[in-house]
Amino acid sequence: EPEVTQTPSHQVTQMGQEVILRCVPISNHLYFYWYRQILGQKVEFLVSFYNNEISEKSEIFDDQFSVERPDGSNFTLKIRSTKLEDSAMYFCASGHGDRRIEPQHFGDGTRLSIL
Amino acid sequence: GDSVTQMEGPVTLSEEAFLTINCTYTATGYPSLFWYVQYPGEGLQLLLKATKADDKGSNKGFEATYRKETTSFHLEKGSVQVSDSAVYFCALSRNQGGKLIFGQGTELSVKP
Numbered sequence: 051e052p053e054v055t056q057t058p059s060h061q062v063t064q065m066g067q068e069v070i071l072r073c074v075p076i077s078n079h080l081y082f083y084w085y086r087q088i089l090g091q092k093v094e095f096l097v098s099f100y101n102n103e104i105s106e107k108s109e110i111f112d113d114q115f116s117v118e119r120p121d122g123s124n125f126t127l128k129i130r131s132t133k134l135e136d137s138a139m140y141f142c143a144s145g146h147g148d149r150r151i152e153p154q155h156f157g158d159g160t161r162l163s164i165l
Numbered sequence: 166g167d168s169v170t171q172m173e174g175p176v177t178l179s180e181e182a183f184l185t186i187n188c189t190y191t192a193t194g195y196p197s198l199f200w201y202v203q204y205p206g207e208g209l210q211l212l213l214k215a216t217k218a219d220d221k222g223s224n225k226g227f228e229a230t231y232r233k234e235t236t237s238f239h240l241e242k243g244s245v246q247v248s249d250s251a252v253y254f255c256a257l258s259r260n261q262g263g264k265l266i267f268g269q270g271t272e273l274s275v276k277p
Binding site (some may be wrong): 054056080081083091092093094095097101105107125141143145153154155156157158159164 | 207
């Protein structure tokens, strides 16, 4: 069964540094998402991406964050000038876009630790 | 705005016990409803879904019925196993390609 893959599984970064989290969505999916889960808290939506542009973003997704689909297979989340509070598990997801047929599929996540 | 509320955990049960995890939602219109499960060290996996009122989603012995009148989507299983130990998330989505809105998750621990 096709799956969403994320790399790396764990990223440790110094505060203030830039970090790029990578995802390979399921190949025939059209919608791509990033979510995050701060330890002990609920899973929060960050951004959705469709047709090579952001379709929706949350209040969390400020100018510090950006997303890109550079080559038709990868989907990346860049965090510029990381802060301590960016430490979280980041999940990538992809979907056909029709929730009645197939919901979003998630990767195993990247645990980001900011020191 | 839209929201999902789940019963607080952790829930600790003995093997073969009956499980109920309550989930209620607030949303306009007719959202689709989902249960996702997160096993230790893994990502979120879809457990079951329902897309309209009175639909029953089911998978691996788990069931949940979309109740529009009570805005609920409670998860049930008749006989839990140790392997069901995980965190369970209730979620909703309002439109095509739309974001998922999650509840806070309920940790289930099943003892032999």
